[in-house]
Amino acid sequence: MRNILFVEDEEKIREFLKEFLEEHNFNVTLADDGQKALELIEENRPELMITDLLLPGEHGIPLIKTVKEKYFIPIIIISSIYDRDEVEDFMEEYSVEAFLEKPLNLDLLLEKINSIINARTV
DSSP states (O other): OEEEEEEOSOHHHHHHHHHHHHHTTEEEEEESSHHHHHHHHHHHOOSEEEEESOOSSSOHHHHHHHIIIIIOOOEEEEESSOOHHHHHHHHHHTTOOEEEESSOOHHHHHHHHHHHHHHHHO
C-alpha cells in the first residue's frame, strides 16, 4: 500500500482527507504539527508528504526544508492563506512537487498524488 503523511492542524480536514485517501487505497498517517511529522517520518518513511503551511509551533516552510534536505520525500503543499505566487520561489528552491489551494479539489489532489508516486516508481 502507498504511504502518505498528511500534516494539518485542523482535525476535521485531517480526518476527512484520511478517509478519502484510504478509500483510494492509500495508507495515511496523520500529524497535527511539524515536530510530530518529523517523528513519523523517522518511523514510517512515507512515499509522499502533504502539508499545510500554517501549523502550530513551527511554520510549514522550515518543516519542508528539513524534509527535503534530510529525507528527500516528495511534498504537496496545501494552503488557504497563501497562493502559489507567494511560495513559488521557495517551491523552486526546494523542489516542492505541487501546490494546491484550499478548499481542495479532490480529483486534482488524487491526480497529483498518483503522478508523483508513479514517477518515483518508474
